[in-house]
Amino acid sequence: MKTFLSMLSAAVLVLAATTGWAAPKGETLVTTAQGDVTLYRIQHASFVLEWHGQTIYVDPTQGAEAYAGLPTADVVLLTHGHGDHLDSNTLNGLDLRKALVIMPQAVADEIGERFGHAQTIMANGETVHTDAGVGIHAMPMYHLPPSDDAYHPKGWGNGYVLTLADKRIYISGDTQGIEEMRDLDNIDVAFVCMNLPYTMDVEEAADAVADFAPAVVYPYHYRGQDTERFRELVNQREPEIEVRLRDWYAPR
Ligand SMILES: [Zn+2]
Numbered sequence: 001m002k003t004f005l006s007m008l009s010a011a012v013l014v015l016a017a018t019t020g021w022a023a024p025k026g027e028t029l030v031t032t033a034q035g036d037v038t039l040y041r042i043q044h045a046s047f048v049l050e051w052h053g054q055t056i057y058v059d060p061t062q063g064a065e066a067y068a069g070l071p072t073a074d075v076v077l078l079t080h081g082h083g084d085h086l087d088s089n090t091l092n093g094l095d096l097r098k099a100l101v102i103m104p105q106a107v108a109d110e111i112g113e114r115f116g117h118a119q120t121i122m123a124n125g126e127t128v129h130t131d132a133g134v135g136i137h138a139m140p141m142y143h144l145p146p147s148d149d150a151y152h153p154k155g156w157g158n159g160y161v162l163t164l165a166d167k168r169i170y171i172s173g174d175t176q177g178i179e180e181m182r183d184l185d186n187i188d189v190a191f192v193c194m195n196l197p198y199t200m201d202v203e204e205a206a207d208a209v210a211d212f213a214p215a216v217v218y219p220y221h222y223r224g225q226d227t228e229r230f231r232e233l234v235n236q237r238e239p240e241i242e243v244r245l246r247d248w249y250a251p252r
Helices: 002-019 088-093 105-111 202-212 227-237
Strands: 026-032 035-043 046-051 054-058 075-077 100-103 119-121 127-129 134-139 159-164 167-171 189-193 216-220
Touching: 026 046, 026 167, 046 159, 075 134, 100 105, 105 119, 189 202, 202 216, 202 227, 216 227
Parallel strands: 054 075, 075 100, 100 119, 167 189, 189 216
Antiparallel strands: 026 035, 035 046, 046 054, 127 134, 134 159, 159 167
16 A cells, blocks of 8 residues: 555656646745745746635736645735736636635726626725735736826726735735835835836836835846846845845746
């Protein structure tokens, strides 16, 4: 029996190696009064947070197999309708039966009401608390100056601030260094986008981050940008901010 099991696990390992199903490796994002938050990077703008028995998927893309080995989602946060954030194939492939799926109206207009009661529309400025204690506040995300024909018009998408016990985590979505970001207070960890022409350059991102001064910032959604330069600029103004550079584009 033991031999059979070890042969079986060897076969599973070989299968995992040949199909690329390896569970993403987690890292501790921050420690709250109710335990650690673990970060699993998927790619680009997609990641998963795990905290206190709750699993939060942010802009899931890359296919459901990219999430193999991770717990199923309790909360899904969708920021906006661009393809590197909203991917119907991935959403269709994931087990979202127990998930609260949060999105702006424009995303609901695009994908329809496929999630039934669990589908929650949030406008910029609204706040929701799940029964399991996850606080979610929808932030604006937009291009400057705001205009209806901008690549990201104001009100079309949501950034989010998550409250997990005593910690606050900011997820920028696709945006420039807007006032609402610069005015944020008490952010423990921030995920901030940077890449042109879709969001902002590293100079603007660094300037906005130095303004709201999170304890920790992760550049994400930065394809092709000089994140070392971002770190330098942030720390020139605010040496206390911990800039965590990670490879969000490693082949899986
Ligand atoms: Zn976008």
